[in-house]
Amino acid sequence: MNAILTIAGKEFRDGMRNRWVLAIALVLAFLAVGIAWFGAAASGGLGFTSLATTVVSLATLAVFLIPLIALLLAFDAVVGEQEAGTLLLLLTYPISRTQLLLGKFLGHGLILGAATALGFSVAGAVIAVGAEGVALGELAHGMGLLIGSSILLGWVFIAFAYLISVCVSEKARAAGLALVVWFLFVLVFDLGLLALLVSVERGGDWLPWLLLLNPAECFRLINLAGFEAARSYSGLTSIAESGVFRPAMVTAILVAWIAAPLGLALLRFRRRTA
Amino acid sequence: MTAVIDFQGVTRRDGGLARLDALDLQVNEGEIMALLGHNGAGKTTTMHLILGLLSPSEGRVAVLGGAPDGAHAETLRRRLGYLPENVSFYEQLSGREVLDYFARLKRVDRGQVSELLDRVGLGHAAERRVKTYSKGMRQRLGLAQALLGDPRLLLLDEPTTGLDPAATRDFYDTVRGLRDRGCTVLLSSHVLPGVEPYIDRALILGGGRRLALGSLTELRMEAALPITVRARSHGAGGDLAGRLADWEDPRIGISALNGHEVSLSVPPDAKLAVLRRLTDTAGVEDIELLPPTLEHLYTHFSAELSPQQRGDSE
Numbered sequence: 009m010n011a012i013l014t015i016a017g018k019e020f021r022d023g024m025r026n027r028w029v030l031a032i033a034l035v036l037a038f039l040a041v042g043i044a045w046f047g048a049a050a051s052g053g054l055g056f057t058s059l060a061t062t063v064v065s066l067a068t069l070a071v072f073l074i075p076l077i078a079l080l081l082a083f084d085a086v087v088g089e090q091e092a093g094t095l096l097l098l099l100t101y102p103i104s105r106t107q108l109l110l111g112k113f114l115g116h117g118l119i120l121g122a123a124t125a126l127g128f129s130v131a132g133a134v135i136a137v138g139a140e141g142v143a144l145g146e147l148a149h150g151m152g153l154l155i156g157s158s159i160l161l162g163w164v165f166i167a168f169a170y171l172i173s174v175c176v177s178e179k180a181r182a183a184g185l186a187l188v189v190w191f192l193f194v195l196v197f198d199l200g201l202l203a204l205l206v207s208v209e210r211g212g213d214w215l216p217w218l219l220l221l222n223p224a225e226c227f228r229l230i231n232l233a234g235f236e237a238a239r240s241y242s243g244l245t246s247i248a249e250s251g252v253f254r255p256a257m258v259t260a261i262l263v264a265w266i267a268a269p270l271g272l273a274l275l276r277f278r279r280r281t282a
Numbered sequence: 283m284t285a286v287i288d289f290q291g292v293t294r295r296d297g298g299l300a301r302l303d304a305l306d307l308q309v310n311e312g313e314i315m316a317l318l319g320h321n322g323a324g325k326t327t328t329m330h331l332i333l334g335l336l337s338p339s340e341g342r343v344a345v346l347g348g349a350p351d352g353a354h355a356e357t358l359r360r361r362l363g364y365l366p367e368n369v370s371f372y373e374q375l376s377g378r379e380v381l382d383y384f385a386r387l388k389r390v391d392r393g394q395v396s397e398l399l400d401r402v403g404l405g406h407a408a409e410r411r412v413k414t415y416s417k418g419m420r421q422r423l424g425l426a427q428a429l430l431g432d433p434r435l436l437l438l439d440e441p442t443t444g445l446d447p448a449a450t451r452d453f454y455d456t457v458r459g460l461r462d463r464g465c466t467v468l469l470s471s472h473v474l475p476g477v478e479p480y481i482d483r484a485l486i487l488g489g490g491r492r493l494a495l496g497s498l499t500e501l502r503m504e505a506a507l508p509i510t511v512r513a514r515s516h517g518a519g520g521d522l523a524g525r526l527a528d529w530e531d532p533r534i535g536i537s538a539l540n541g542h543e544v545s546l547s548v549p550p551d552a553k554l555a556v557l558r559r560l561t562d563t564a565g566v567e568d569i570e571l572l573p574p575t576l577e578h579l580y581t582h583f584s585a586e587l588s589p590q591q592r593g594d595s596e
Contacts, residue, residue: 093369
């Protein structure tokens with residue numbers, strides 16, 4: 009346990025020192041404030057429109073950015089140390105490979121968590137101060153949900169990044185694969201789903217279930233369905249009234265999406281030769 | 283003396299390729315053993331077997347009294363120091379932070395960090411980031427890392443590659459100091475002249491097999507390479523080469539370096555006979571004896587390998 013904390017602490021300090029935390033927080037805060045402020049641009053206006061629109065827009069922003077940031081942050085976790093030669097050294101230390109990987113996960117998870125919380129909190133504060141007639145309770149609820157689910161989504165993609173990182177032997181290849189993963193889950197999946205939706209003429213009750221196959225969609229479900237005012241904006245989330253699609257269940261599924269790739273990465277890392 | 287490292291008929295295969303072929307090796311407590319060989323000879327494989335990063339395909343490896351790839355690994359790893367080839371430490375951290383991180387992971391007293399930094403001569407640069415370190419400083423930081431927790435066994439993989447001669451000498455002086463305190467050292471090196479004065483024994487590997495093992499004296503006897511004797515006469519007077527041209531022993535070869543200096547190639551058992559005659563020869567002012575160096579020995583022993591085997595790099 010001690011080793012895990014030591015490794016996590018070192019990763020987190022690295023994140024502070026090379027300004028990952030600051031950069032992520034700034035980007036998120038800047039874009040979030042921008043979206044809140046120009047929310048009415050589509051209708052030709054300027055300024056804060058409604059909380060619901062803002063939250064939906066912010067969720068859409070997060071679904072693109074958070075996975076990308078997580079993958080960029082963590083893709084070289086193992087392969088980077090391998091190329092530097094420090095991995096070989098660490099493996100001769102009295103720590104297990106599981107401790108090494110979990111420690112890194114904790115560290116990277118904290119970096120992303122702290123940066124996301126900071127960035128979106130700043131945006132929330134700006135909205136609370138600058139926008140007129142916004143219900144503070146509702147705002148806090150919506151932003152809290154956004155922050156929590158964004159962190160979970162980030163952890164999913166950190167886990168994916170580790171899986172990539174333990175499977176390849178070159179940093180460049182890991183970076184390439186990370187982009188492919190981002191592309192597949194964030195862009196291609198949506199297009200495929202849309203194509204299916206159009207081509208399936210009858211039935212199609214099973215279509216919503218496909219959403220659970222993508223952590224990014226799970227994230228959207230949580231934010232759109234979890235925030236009441238946002239439901240009206242999203243036809244798809246009318247399914248969220250019952251059963252598996254309740255936010256609590258979807259959250260559990262998102263957690264499973266963290267555990268699965270992380271577990272695979274651990275297995276792979278323990279089995280491979282140095 | 284107890285063997286700190288004990289290899290019994292160790293073979294390691296990767297795919298169809300035998301990285302190491304039935305190697306027997308005992309390294310005793312408190313000695314400096316050099317591991318020599320071309321690229322792909324099995325030096326790094328040997329180190330990885332000792333570290334427990336690899337398991338032998340056949341045979342038995344024991345390090346400090348246990349198999350390094352089993353349950354013994356945990357205790358072993360705290361008593362062992364390792365400096366890998368080409369390691370670049372976390373550049374964002376300062377030297378002290380790097381060492382502190384490794385000290386925590388090795389669970390040793392962190393009070394050692396300052397003392398070790400001073401011992402390897404990095405005390406003044408401890409707060410600077412590793413990014414700003416020179417190659418020699420990085421290598422010394424690596425050595426400090428390997429010395430955490432007063433290891434009983436030190437493994438150094440090509441520790442002086444890229445170091446200038448003065449830094450190399452400093453490095454080996456530190457290593458010798460450790461040996462004198464009872465630490466066993468196994469090091470691999472390409473830079474043979476630098477390492478020669480500091481080692482107790484050498485293992486020459488080729489194509490995964492043991493070509494020779496022993497102290498320099500033993501290796502010289504085994505190789506029976508001719509000794510080079512140089513004689514110089516004063517001034518340009520006298521034809522030294524002409525006067526020394528005829529020898530009864532046909533094995534003795536002579537070549538003139540210039541007008542007043544000759545070089546003789548002498549088998550070890552004829553050394554004294556040659557010296558006697560040289561001291562009796564009029565005009566000889568200086569005699570220089572050059573025994574075969576580690577480099578000559580290495581070339582001699584690895585000459586048995588076919589060129590394909592030698593070129594069989596990793």
